[in-house]
Amino acid sequence: MSHEECETTVVKDCYCPACQGDKATTTLLLTKIPYFRELIIMNLYCEVCGNRDAQVSFGGSIQDEGQRITLTVRCSEDLNRQIVKSDSATLFFQTLDLEIPRSTQQGKISTLEGILQTTVNQLTQQQAERLRSGDVDNFHRCRAVIDTINRWINNAEIKSENETPGIDNSSDFPFEVILDDPAGNSYIENFQAPKRDPQLTHTPYRRTPQQDAVLGLQPSFDTEKNTEHTDSKALRYKIHACEDERFEPTEKCVPKDEIMSFPTTCPSCRCPTETNMCTTSIPHFQSVILMCMLCSNCGYRSNDVQGNGGAISERGTRITLNVTDMVDLSRDVLTSTTATIFIPEADLEVGGCSLGGVYSTVEGILTQIVGHLETTNPFAMGDSTIGRTGGKVRQEGELSYRFNDFLNKMKAMISGQHFPFQIILTDPLSNSFVGRRSGNSDVSVNERAMRDENLFLEEYERSHAENEALGLNDVMTEHDQLTP
Template identity: 35%
Template sequence: MSVISEENVRGGNVFKDISADDEDWQPSEMESLCMNCYQNGTTRLLLTKIPFFKEIIVSSFSCAHCGWANTEIQSAGRIQDQGVCFTLKVKSKQDLNREVVKADSATTRIPELDFEIPPFTQKGSLSTIEGLLDRAVSGLEQDQSVRRAADPEVADKIDEFILKLKKLKEVENEFTLVIEDPSGNSFVENPAAPLKDEALTVSLFKRTVQQDMQLGIRADDDLSEEPPGDDLETMRNEVLVFNTNCPECNAPASTNMKLVQIPHFKEVIIMATNCDSCGHRTNEVKSGGATEELGTKITLHVTDPSDMTRDLLKSETCAVIIPELEFELGMAALGGKFTTLEGLLKDIKELIVSKNPFVCGDSSNTDRVQKLKEFGEKIDKIISGELNVHLILDDPAGNSYLQNVYAPEPDPEMTIEKYTRSFEQNEELGLNDMKTEGYQEGN
């Protein structure tokens, strides 16, 4: 059995990138009980990294006595700041091939069948939509022989439901798959990347107290909705520092937080994390004010390399659109950022091209890889001033900002449009109340 040395734990060396060239990096093996025949089998553990999904533990069990085998995947990375919900309209058999990372904390629903797989009832998996359906069928079929003997009527109803699940794989009718994960560590592939996925909706949400308890990040007896707040004036005048863990290597790190007033705009909270162990740096921006009454759409005609130095605030609710590239980045991606236009474009390139988990490795599609490579080259041309485009920041919460370099005069290359949010946008922002419910009924 291989041993994980104590000195490798700190600094993140335990989790390595998957590589066929690293022959020394072998799974850890241990003897463990087979839950099928109750004799001893072998469990193999591999600690590795998948882009976006961070660190994972892949475990594989096999029993030489009865032949039973099982493979599981478990997230070893940090829990994200917000939960994530993926809603996919499955319209064709091609959609069944979409790859899915499903964390064990995720709830899977198919509303058309009133079917739900609760959180923590299945181990995490890296699979496809078809694989999720097959796994659900296998789970329901597992104890059918016992049910037929004990309660034939219930067994018959489950058989009927299994047939409905199997029929979904024919995609004779469109159906909806919802994956809601409070840990924020689940993902559904966008096969059209870098273009917008018309069939997939991604939204972020704030976890409930009960979900925090399920994830183990809040004590069972802690029922307070919000942690005690700091004095507002202290936040304005000081940089607050608190301990955290690095999102890359999980080593102890520190996060700095500061309340900053952006000229001609509003106050925002900037949080920056620096890791001394691996050198990773990240920054995130949260709006310091409430959601605005109207949404904001900012359109900039990028015509000169000097535009790259414009300060830019992208809130966590803001979508980024580049019409000339047929590109749209949803509000759930990248989070909140206070950077420059060049910084945002580089982050987009890194997210779509460099860190795309579904175009890495031997199974990646050659055409898709080439398409993403060309997209990255176009981003480079925009940064260097060789390609003029329109960049649109569409924020239904009205909390995003792009610097007007001509201020206080109007910017000839920039337009700012205020608009009334739709019911769906209010729902994504968690703002729906009696007034918006009436709006839905009337529209």
């Protein structure tokens, strides 16, 4: 980090919330954590009363979607996970029926144990006041919460060495911690990075108009109440275009190869802009929807490929590609938002929500995966790689070394230095596609799969869980009839 990036700003004669004087000094540091976000670190010190306060605010952009992270705490080691709680995030402990709101412990980087200890201190400070005011019921509820948290912390400190790692015999475990951040700028450390942590669940969601207002954003066009009660701008366009005729999405309402534009809001600067949409067909595959946006105000650009331009497939598709040379790296690949990519050699699984709809080559997909992993694993860099786990100091740089070894293996695959390896693309809606090798004749997908020694195509019946996740179990078509 350069000297300019670490330059501090000192503001004197600030207001002190403790003594209500104006002799406090605030120090501001604008910096950036590698593979994470821009941060504003603020420290306040009052010479009169000695009050100190430190906060961390996020100086970067608000993410396109909110993020809900659920952690299952199975043992005392999980209390040492590092947590980034932005000033818009809330923490909820279902076992305790306890919520740490956005106004409490704002902009904090700590461990789960540190956040719990701060909660105990804050609750304990008000216990005497609760008794004096006669709020006995609330006093006992708070004491029960304090006692439970203290048992968690004390169990982490006195845990015996002969206990099985990763398993806690205490009846207080397991319990769940839910970190909900509408801005999408909060994180919980992944002990298995870069692999998937089975104790962590990430759920992205669209913000409500109320959440947008709290963040100081104008509610998106999708969430504003309208007389038609539609959820998307594209669907609203189709309704207007087809109000006098039978609804036929692909053929009439969304003409193929014709570019349509509709108004939207830039997720970066929140200024009005336009999104272009076009429906086209991939030969011997199906129709896809191409969407792109370029903001003329700030230059932000994005593109997306939706592989659901036609009807929903009756079966899912699993495509297995054996990458043996540079020609296989140049194959065209279309991944939809419902597809999952699995690379056995790297023990890596990436869901469709991570990359979104992407049309690229094998090399391009792998490059995007590496970039996404570097961006979403802030605890694999810097001081955060040194911590305590289960009362023992972790080997310095252990997480960083493991993460960097993984990235080096992925980059070797991209550069053609690691052959062969396998890519398994599973899509329950059959909206993903792997192209032919250069020089092959123009044949259909099934014929290509039979002739291509490195490409294998398999259709399978979707499970009940997959249908439930896609919302297909609630679709009722028994009484529908086709209109000639």
